[in-house]
Amino acid sequence: MNTAQHDVGRRIREFRKVRQMSVRQLAGKVAISTSTLEKYESGDRNPPPGTIARLARALKIGPDRLTGQPYMNGAETEEQVQAVIPELRRILLTYDNPDDLDAQPRPLPVLAAEMDHVAQMRQDGHYVPMGPLLPGLLSELTHVALDSSGRDQQQAFWWLARGYRATNSLAHKLGYHDLSLTAIERVRWAAGRSGDSLMQVTAAYLKAGAMVRMGTYASARRVLEGLATEVEHLAPEQSMTAAQMAVQGAIYLKLAILEARDGHPHRARQRLGEARAAAELLRGDTTHYEMSFGPTNVRIHEVAALIDSGDTEQALARLREWGSEQDRDEWELPSGIVAERASHHHIDVAAARLAEGDRAGAHHDLVTARRLSPNHARFHPTLRATAATLVRLDRGADDSIAGLARWAGM
Numbered sequence: 001m002n003t004a005q006h007d008v009g010r011r012i013r014e015f016r017k018v019r020q021m022s023v024r025q026l027a028g029k030v031a032i033s034t035s036t037l038e039k040y041e042s043g044d045r046n047p048p049p050g051t052i053a054r055l056a057r058a059l060k061i062g063p064d065r066l067t068g069q070p071y072m073n074g075a076e077t078e079e080q081v082q083a084v085i086p087e088l089r090r091i092l093l094t095y096d097n098p099d100d101l102d103a104q105p106r107p108l109p110v111l112a113a114e115m116d117h118v119a120q121m122r123q124d125g126h127y128v129p130m131g132p133l134l135p136g137l138l139s140e141l142t143h144v145a146l147d148s149s150g151r152d153q154q155q156a157f158w159w160l161a162r163g164y165r166a167t168n169s170l171a172h173k174l175g176y177h178d179l180s181l182t183a184i185e186r187v188r189w190a191a192g193r194s195g196d197s198l199m200q201v202t203a204a205y206l207k208a209g210a211m212v213r214m215g216t217y218a219s220a221r222r223v224l225e226g227l228a229t230e231v232e233h234l235a236p237e238q239s240m241t242a243a244q245m246a247v248q249g250a251i252y253l254k255l256a257i258l259e260a261r262d263g264h265p266h267r268a269r270q271r272l273g274e275a276r277a278a279a280e281l282l283r284g285d286t287t288h289y290e291m292s293f294g295p296t297n298v299r300i301h302e303v304a305a306l307i308d309s310g311d312t313e314q315a316l317a318r319l320r321e322w323g324s325e326q327d328r329d330e331w332e333l334p335s336g337i338v339a340e341r342a343s344h345h346h347i348d349v350a351a352a353r354l355a356e357g358d359r360a361g362a363h364h365d366l367v368t369a370r371r372l373s374p375n376h377a378r379f380h381p382t383l384r385a386t387a388a389t390l391v392r393l394d395r396g397a398d399d400s401i402a403g404l405a406r407w408a409g410m
Contacts, residue, residue: 007043007388008040008046008047008052008066008067008068008381008385009040009041009042009043009046010041010043011065011066011068012026012037012040012041012047012055012059012066013041015059015061015065015066016041016059019059019060021059023037023038023041026055026058026059029054029058030051030054030055030058031054031263032051043388043389043392044389045355045389046351046354046355046382046385046386046389048261048307048308048310048351049063049213049261049308049382050215050260050261050262050308052066052067053213053214053215053261054215056215057214057215062177062214063177063213063214063215064175064177067175067381067384067385068175068381068384069174069175069176069177069381070082070174070175070176082174084131084132084134084135084170085171085174085176085179087135088134088135088138088167088170088171088179088183089179089182091135091138091139091142092164092167092179092182092183092186095142095186095189096146096189098139098142098143098146099139101139101140101143105139105140105141105143105144106140108144108148108152108155108156108159111137111140111141111144111156111159112155112159114133114137115137115141115159115162115163115166118130118133118134118137118162118163118166119162119165119166119290121133121166122165122166122169122170122290122340123287123290123292123338123339123340123341124338124339124340124373125173125339125340125343125373125374125375125376125377126373126375127169127170127173127174127375127376127379128375130166130170131170134163134166134167134170137163138160138163138164138167141156141159141160141163142160144156145157145160145190145193151195153193154193154194154195154196155194157190157191157193157194157195158190158191158194158195158196158199160190161187161190161191161194161199161202161203162290164183164184164186164187164190165183165187165202165206165290167179167183167186168180168183168184168187168206171183173375173376173379173380174379175379175381180210181210184203184206184207184210185207187202187203187206188200188203188204188207190203191203197230197234198231198234198243198244198247198289199289201227201230201231201234201247202247202289202290202291204223204227205224205227205247205250205251205254205291207223208220208223208224208227208254209254211223212254212257212258212261215261217258217261217262220258221255221258221259221262224251224254224255224258225255227251228248228251228252228255231244231247231248231251232248242282242286242288243288243289245278245281245282246278246282246286246288246289246291246293246294247288247289247291247293248278249274249275249278249279249282249291249293249294249298250291250292250293250297252271252272252274252275252278253271253272253275253293253297253298253301255267255271256268256269256271256272256275256301256302256305257301257304257305257308259271259305260304260305260306260308260309261308261309263309265305265309265311268305268309269305272298272301272302272305275293275298275301276295276298278293279293279294279295279297279298280295282294282295285297285334285336285337287338292337292338292341296333296334296337297337297341299322299331300333300341300344300345302318303315303318303319303345303348303349303352304345304348306318307348307349307351307352312351312352312353312355312356313356315349315352316349316352316353316356318331319331319349333345339372339373339376340373340376342372342373343369343370343372343373343376343377343380344369344376344380346365346366346368346369346372347365347366347369347377347380347382347383347386348382349365350362350363350364350365350366350369350382350383350386351382351385351386353365354386354389354390359390359393359394362386362390363390363400363401363404366383366386366387366390366404367404369383370383370404370407377408378407378408378409383408384408384409387401387404387405387408388405390404390405391405
């Protein structure tokens with residue numbers, strides 16, 4: 001098995017040399033030690049997402065150049081999941097002047113029911129079966145939205161915004177970040193015509209999330225802070241609905257991750273505190289506007305923020321602390337959590353365990369992530385990087401570790 005092509009460290013080293021930068025120079029630009037950068041380049045450690053974004057910016061490339069996306073090998077070739085991408089590009093390009101349909105679009109209630117199913121597939125990370133459903137559904141909804149008027153038109157645009165959001169997720173997970181950004185702009189376009197202020201906030205939230213992934217933290221911070229204030233203004237006499245609290249809470253969690261990646265752990269803790277207060281008012285986990293928010297997701301983000309801050313030891317300690325509340329060695333996610341969110345959590349924890357030298361634990365978490373949401377796990381760059389490192393360090397040639405890497409397309 002050749003894991004070199006999946007080696008983030010090798011790509012960092014190659015682009016650094018192309019830019020004619022020394023290890024010391026690049027490390028200085030991204031505010032890490034030279035020894036840490038050397039460990040990244042040698043493959044002994046994997047950089048967290050925030051560091052990848054900073055490295056990419058210093059090297060004047062996109063983060064996808066370091067993660068190797070989009071992935072075109074093994075599993076993806078077999079499943080042909082990329083085959084839908086050209087059709088989605090065409091639909092997003094002709095969003096306001098679509099091609100003619102071969103037949104009349106189905107009634108809006110039928111399209112809405114199908115889109116609701118697609119949205120659930122998105123939250124569960126079922127991207128491979130979801131992809132082929134999107135082009136036709138988007139085309140029909142586009143025609144209904146453009147040919148309707150009044151409340152019917154607003155409803156059609158509302159559902160179309162959800163369709164574009166699913167397209168954004170698919171493109172992002174597969175590594176087509178240019179298409180993902182286009183889809184986000186289409187979410188904003190449709191949301192602006194939906195008559196739903198919270199849908200418009202959601203659209204702007206998605207754009208801010210893309211900014212965070214690209215490492216443009218100052219811009220993302222301004223957008224997210226403005227959105228948090230905007231949600232408050234939507235509430236009559238400061239009496240926020242459950243949906244408003246959930247959307248605002250999700251904004252606070254995104255801000256917490258932003259601050260952790262931007263090197264401000266104290267600000268991250270403040271934002272987590274604000275999110276925790278909102279979650280306590282909800283008294284349960286919710287998925288308003290496809291935002292996973294509640295007490296569980298606050299804890300998931302607390303662990304993720306610690307990992308993104310580089311404090312993997314404290315992140316794992318927090319899991320043990322919460323586990324005592326369940327009479328377990330470590331905290332376990334409650335049932336009913338959105339599958340993609342749960343899978344992502346285990347991928348993050350696997351990376352933390354690997355950083356702390358627990359290879360067996362890292363492997364176990366990757367297997368759990370795969371079980372919870374196979375499509376999401378298979379396309380996740382952190383899973384690939386962690387699996388590649390496990391294979392490289394596995395002197396006993398454990399076939400279960402190698403098998404996981406092969407399953408991920410390595």
